[in-house]
Amino acid sequence: MGLDGLLIPGGESTTISLLASKQKLFEPITTAIAQGLAVYGSCAGMIMLADRVLDGRVDRPSFGGIDIDVRRNAFGRQVDSFEAKLELPVLGGEPFPAVFIRAPWVERIGGGVEIIARLARQNDGDPAGRIVAVRQGRLLATSFHPELTGDRRIHEYFLRIVRGEV
Numbered sequence: 099m100g101l102d103g104l105l106i107p108g109g110e111s112t113t114i115s116l117l118a119s120k121q122k123l124f125e126p127i128t129t130a131i132a133q134g135l136a137v138y139g140s141c142a143g144m145i146m147l148a149d150r151v152l153d154g155r156v157d158r159p160s161f162g163g164i165d166i167d168v169r170r171n172a173f174g175r176q177v178d179s180f181e182a183k184l185e186l187p188v189l190g191g192e193p194f195p196a197v198f199i200r201a202p203w204v205e206r207i208g209g210g211v212e213i214i215a216r217l218a219r220q221n222d223g224d225p226a227g228r229i230v231a232v233r234q235g236r237l238l239a240t241s242f243h244p245e246l247t248g249d250r251r252i253h254e255y256f257l258r259i260v261r262g263e264v
């Protein structure tokens with residue numbers, strides 16, 4: 099494909115799946131993932147990188163690659179969007195400001211998957227300890243949108259994966 103890395107942004111995973119098929123990109127992308135392309139998926143992008151999608155549409159498959167079960171819209175509807183500070187040990191330093199918009203969470207991980215971040219309980223009734231960032235080899239996925247704040251550490255971490263430094 100002539101790519102060093104691929105970023106699958108947030109948006110709507112069913113639409114990304116549909117457009118990838120229509121543009122004949124579904125096969126090339128799944129093949130590139132299987133061959134070790136570095137890919138970062140945020141939010142809908144995380145859903146596209148999940149091997150199994152709960153509450154997904156059977157006619158809108160994910161690319162897969164990361165051995166996780168992901169639940170779409172797990173935190174609720176658009177109005178349930180929120181921001182939280184996350185501890186991300188791989189980044190070091192200050193907690194990361196994470197924006198969740200109709201976000202998925204990870205319900206189960208396979209053996210080769212590294213947990214990068216969990217959501218701490220901020221308020222009573224919050225889903226505590228949900229996994230919201232994972233890595234498997236050269237694939238990275240976050241439930242949240244790091245591009246909506248000025249903090250570039252997630253993108254820098256992905257570039258280090260692309261370059262093979264971490």
Ligand code: GLN
Nearest residue numbers: 108109110111141142200
């Ligand atoms: N809920 C969307 C989906 O299912 C993801 C939302 C987002 O990317 N902010 O794809």
